[in-house]
Amino acid sequence: MTIGTTALAQKRADEPVQTIPAMRNLDPAMVELGKKLFFDPRLSKSGFISCNSCHNLSMGGSDNLKTSIGHNWQKGPINSPTVLNSSLNLAQFWDGRAKDLKEQAGGPIANPGEMAFTHELAIDTLKSIPGYVDEFKKVFRTDKLSIDEVTTAIAAFEETLITPNSPFDRWLDGDNRALTSMELEGYKLFKESGCVACHNGPNLGGNSFQKMGLVQPYKTASTAAGRVEVTGKDADRLNFKVPTLRNVELTYPYFHDGEAATLTQAVDLMGRLQLGREFSKDENAKIVAFLKTLTGQQPQIAMPILPPSTDKTPKPRPFE
Amino acid sequence: MTIGTTALAQKRADEPVQTIPAMRNLDPAMVELGKKLFFDPRLSKSGFISCNSCHNLSMGGSDNLKTSIGHNWQKGPINSPTVLNSSLNLAQFWDGRAKDLKEQAGGPIANPGEMAFTHELAIDTLKSIPGYVDEFKKVFRTDKLSIDEVTTAIAAFEETLITPNSPFDRWLDGDNRALTSMELEGYKLFKESGCVACHNGPNLGGNSFQKMGLVQPYKTASTAAGRVEVTGKDADRLNFKVPTLRNVELTYPYFHDGEAATLTQAVDLMGRLQLGREFSKDENAKIVAFLKTLTGQQPQIAMPILPPSTDKTPKPRPFE
Ligand code: HEC
Numbered sequence: 001m002t003i004g005t006t007a008l009a010q011k012r013a014d015e016p017v018q019t020i021p022a023m024r025n026l027d028p029a030m031v032e033l034g035k036k037l038f039f040d041p042r043l044s045k046s047g048f049i050s051c052n053s054c055h056n057l058s059m060g061g062s063d064n065l066k067t068s069i070g071h072n073w074q075k076g077p078i079n080s081p082t083v084l085n086s087s088l089n090l091a092q093f094w095d096g097r098a099k100d101l102k103e104q105a106g107g108p109i110a111n112p113g114e115m116a117f118t119h120e121l122a123i124d125t126l127k128s129i130p131g132y133v134d135e136f137k138k139v140f141r142t143d144k145l146s147i148d149e150v151t152t153a154i155a156a157f158e159e160t161l162i163t164p165n166s167p168f169d170r171w172l173d174g175d176n177r178a179l180t181s182m183e184l185e186g187y188k189l190f191k192e193s194g195c196v197a198c199h200n201g202p203n204l205g206g207n208s209f210q211k212m213g214l215v216q217p218y219k220t221a222s223t224a225a226g227r228v229e230v231t232g233k234d235a236d237r238l239n240f241k242v243p244t245l246r247n248v249e250l251t252y253p254y255f256h257d258g259e260a261a262t263l264t265q266a267v268d269l270m271g272r273l274q275l276g277r278e279f280s281k282d283e284n285a286k287i288v289a290f291l292k293t294l295t296g297q298q299p300q301i302a303m304p305i306l307p308p309s310t311d312k313t314p315k316p317r318p319f320e
Numbered sequence: 321m322t323i324g325t326t327a328l329a330q331k332r333a334d335e336p337v338q339t340i341p342a343m344r345n346l347d348p349a350m351v352e353l354g355k356k357l358f359f360d361p362r363l364s365k366s367g368f369i370s371c372n373s374c375h376n377l378s379m380g381g382s383d384n385l386k387t388s389i390g391h392n393w394q395k396g397p398i399n400s401p402t403v404l405n406s407s408l409n410l411a412q413f414w415d416g417r418a419k420d421l422k423e424q425a426g427g428p429i430a431n432p433g434e435m436a437f438t439h440e441l442a443i444d445t446l447k448s449i450p451g452y453v454d455e456f457k458k459v460f461r462t463d464k465l466s467i468d469e470v471t472t473a474i475a476a477f478e479e480t481l482i483t484p485n486s487p488f489d490r491w492l493d494g495d496n497r498a499l500t501s502m503e504l505e506g507y508k509l510f511k512e513s514g515c516v517a518c519h520n521g522p523n524l525g526g527n528s529f530q531k532m533g534l535v536q537p538y539k540t541a542s543t544a545a546g547r548v549e550v551t552g553k554d555a556d557r558l559n560f561k562v563p564t565l566r567n568v569e570l571t572y573p574y575f576h577d578g579e580a581a582t583l584t585q586a587v588d589l590m591g592r593l594q595l596g597r598e599f600s601k602d603e604n605a606k607i608v609a610f611l612k613t614l615t616g617q618q619p620q621i622a623m624p625i626l627p628p629s630t631d632k633t634p635k636p637r638p639f640e
């Protein structure tokens with residue numbers, strides 16, 4: 001047996017990136033209820049689309065499509081960001097228009113291009129299902145069952161979706177063997193060429209809004225205007241929340257329009273557009289190798305068993 | 321502590337219904353691979369639809385829609401049967417056109433109204449993903465990766481989807497307290513009025529093809545012709561595989577066209593169309609109460625973490 005290098009190692013405390021902070025204490029019953037809701041397609045008009053359809057927890061918490069498919073196979077306007085570690089972000093959505101996970105979770109249910117339902121119908125549906133009524137009562141200790149309780153529970157579940165213990169986190173914790181020399185060189189390039197100006201902190205992003213196309217303009221057919229939609233300030237046009245780079249190996253394709261198919265392309269564009277720098281093939285490969293060390297332990301999810309509808313439950317209306 | 325009634329009880333061996341037989345020995349690594357494939361939307365053209373989309377294991381192994389939603393939001397022709405306990409059926413599909421689960425599993429991938437892919441593209445996709453290539457090699461001890469291995473693995477996973485230990489099974493095993501007197505009266509009605517002529521054996525169905533509308537014709541807008549499509553015999557028109565009644569509480573709506581929204585309606589129609597008998601409200605409620613005792617332990621599924629695509633993986637084409 002070797003003496004654990006991790007145990008003896010010095011933590012790397014002065015890096016611009018930190019390990020994922022420990023989860024806040026959460027009521028396990030509320031998390032379990034939130035998980036059911038996250039997986040329940042009955043929160044959509046069609047009865048076919050759940051949060052997990054577009055934030056698939058088998059696939060890094062996103063759908064791996066350029067832009068999402070919503071109700072009636074509608075082509076969505078923007079790439080679906082991962083829900084993994086999203087509790088660490090300063091705000092939710094690419095333009096930050098929801099201040100936190102709870103505020104965010106009301107959005108997709110009533111979004112005509114996503115779940116195409118209304119909060120009223122979603123609540124009527126849940127209220128018609130005794131399994132849910134009992135569980136809400138137990139968790140919230142009240143007979144009230146409104147969108148407030150629904151989004152609180154979903155947000156609690158989402159808070160559990162963190163991915164600790166990536167190779168890079170183990171390196172930060174002092175395990176020198178956690179990264180290969182190529183990966184480490186990639187990290188040095190990432191740090192020294194300035195990526196960490198925007199991708200820093202425990203989520204390597206998620207803590208500021210930045211212009212896409214800072215040095216050179218970004219060419220895209222997408223009409224998403226970014227942060228300006230929230231602030232009304234023209235300076236915020238094409239500013240987007242800097243996406244987390246955790247699990248970025250899993251969350252292809254990249255950028256708000258999903259137009260970069262590979263990490264190689266994304267890194268190349270970031271270098272040119274944000275830093276005015278062209279990486280050599282070798283440098284690019286090193287940065288990509290580093291980015292892949294950010295894949296953490298994926299949440300282990302036992303599929304929820306959803307309480308069945310009753311004769312009174314409103315019927316799904318997929319084709320209306 | 322009371323002395324276990326189950327332990328001392330006499331098994332009820334002479335009933336027309338039997339408990340679910342023990343699962344055959346299966347290679348756990350193959351089952352795990354099959355589970356990944358069952359959950360992987362990359363087996364569809366869109367990258368959005370997996371087996372679990374229409375056979376949701378959170379919802380009794382079906383989609384709870386009248387007829388399924390397929391690629392491009394196509395309205396399917398027929399109700400999605402549960403995959404739970406489907407290994408116990410004499411054949412697969414409503415008309416029995418696939419002899420077993422392995423033969424069945426090739427169907428939906430290439431069905432233009434379901435996953436709309438081709439076997440070739442599905443295999444190209446899997447071959448481009450090193451995580452899959454390694455796993456297939458480990459499980460099948462060969463470099464061959466074809467639709468044959470894919471459907472073998474999916475079928476192995478599906479064989480694990482049995483739901484033992486329902487209240488009714490516990491009663492069959494001799495536990496007198498497993499059923500209420502109302503449920504027991506429902507079972508007596510079910511037996512004595514002749515339902516067991518078709519819904520018998522361990523799956524309460526799944527072991528014969530029978531005419532829908534035996535005594536009175538069934539009126540439906542559906543054009544599904546049933547078993548005649550397979551045999552070519554006119555006598556088999558509107559003959560369907562008798563569906564299992566296990567977990568029937570979870571697999572609403574009912575019949576091949578999904579036109580019966582509730583168990584009350586399904587029981588009423590079965591009585592009139594198959595037996596020429598009208599159940600009173602009270603009798604109907606008893607039979608429905610009995611049917612709900614057929615809900616067994618649902619499979620506990622840990623969501624698989626799918627191996628990520630690579631730069632070489634063919635891109636999903638949801639809007640083509
Ligand atoms: C039809 C696809 C779809 C469905 C269904 C869907 N989402 Fe999203 N989700 C998206 C897209 C696309 C975005 C980005 C939208 C934007 O930024 O304008 C998003 C953004 C988010 C974000 C913000 C993440 C971040 O870092 O900014 C969270 C959290 C989230 N969704 C959770 C949920 C929850 C919870 C549900 C179910 C109640 C849900 N989503 C349903 C596609 C979907």
Ligand code: HEC
Nearest residue numbers: 194195198210212240242243254255256266267270271274
């Ligand atoms: C000035 C701020 C800034 C700098 C510097 C920067 N980025 Fe980004 N990065 C962003 C923003 C903003 C986005 C989102 C852009 C969009 O979606 O349109 C982004 C997106 C990305 C993405 C795609 C993530 C995803 O999930 O879509 C990757 C990968 C990435 N950056 C890597 C890098 C690398 C590597 C560097 C250094 C070469 C770098 N970034 C430098 C702000 C920055």
Ligand code: HEC
Nearest residue numbers: 371374388389390398399400401406412413414425428434
């Ligand atoms: C778009 C919806 C959809 C998708 C995707 C789908 N199925 Fe099905 N499945 C159905 C429908 C509808 C039927 C009934 C078709 C018929 O009988 O003609 C069915 C029938 C079955 C049956 C027969 C059950 C029985 O008792 O007869 C099995 C088993 C099955 N599917 C497994 C799968 C597997 C495995 C996959 C993925 C490879 C899959 N399905 C994908 C909708 C779907």
Ligand code: HEC
Nearest residue numbers: 514515518530532560562563574575576586587590591594
């Ligand atoms: C002569 C054969 C036969 C008899 C007798 C019979 N059934 Fe059925 N049952 C079927 C067939 C065939 C179907 C499928 C019909 C269809 O989908 O069009 C079916 C479907 C059902 C369903 C719907 C299952 C599902 O998942 O869609 C229920 C519930 C049901 N039967 C209960 C009963 C009850 C209760 C009785 C007695 C009152 C009964 N059946 C008598 C053959 C029979």
Ligand SMILES: [Ca+2]
Nearest residue numbers: 251252253254
């Ligand atoms: Ca993405």
Ligand SMILES: [Ca+2]
Nearest residue numbers: 571572573574
């Ligand atoms: Ca059904």
